[in-house]
Amino acid sequence: MINEQIRDREVRVIGADGEQLGIMSARDAQKLANEANLDLVKIAPTAKPPVCKIIDYGKYRYEMARKEKEAKKKQHVTEVKEIRMSPNIDDNDLATKANQAKKFLSKGDKVKVTLRFRGREMSHAAETKKILDEFYELISDVAVIEKAPKMEGRNMSMFLGQKR
Numbered sequence: 001m002i003n004e005q006i007r008d009r010e011v012r013v014i015g016a017d018g019e020q021l022g023i024m025s026a027r028d029a030q031k032l033a034n035e036a037n038l039d040l041v042k043i044a045p046t047a048k049p050p051v052c053k054i055i056d057y058g059k060y061r062y063e064m065a066r067k068e069k070e071a072k073k074k075q076h077v078t079e080v081k082e083i084r085m086s087p088n089i090d091d092n093d094l095a096t097k098a099n100q101a102k103k104f105l106s107k108g109d110k111v112k113v114t115l116r117f118r119g120r121e122m123s124h125a126a127e128t129k130k131i132l133d134e135f136y137e138l139i140s141d142v143a144v145i146e147k148a149p150k151m152e153g154r155n156m157s158m159f160l161g162q163k164r
Helices: 028-036 057-074 091-106 119-124 129-137
Strands: 010-014 019-023 039-044 051-055 080-085 109-118 145-151 156-164
Touching: 010 028, 010 039, 010 129, 019 028, 019 119, 019 129, 028 119, 028 156, 039 129, 080 091, 091 109, 091 129, 091 156, 109 129, 109 145, 129 145
Parallel strands: 010 051, 080 109
Antiparallel strands: 010 019, 039 051, 109 156, 145 156
């Protein structure tokens, strides 16, 4: 809320240079802001009494947008990368997939390792859990199991995260 939108009876006012001007009526605070050719901006509406500051509103909005943009730049969104394999995967292919998973984990992403069963492969699902265990052994130096291997329909999957 700025200027005439502030309808509170009493407000705590902070001057343009940051010093406390005390508690006064919203009208008096508005007069002070008008004399300084600045805006009266409510910065803490939940306080008792609400805190208003005499500042240039355009400049204030610009600063807030810049801070928000800077904060957004520094955050990292974690993605879940999926690695799919079949039960009859060869050792070299498994090593290649493990290297790929290491690369994803080093970038800070999580990895979902999926073992896909087709046709008669479903009857050997119990024995193929060792493939996921073997896969984990290859990358255990950089990864930790976040969700253990579990059957979901025709897929067996586990989630891996970066070791801290």
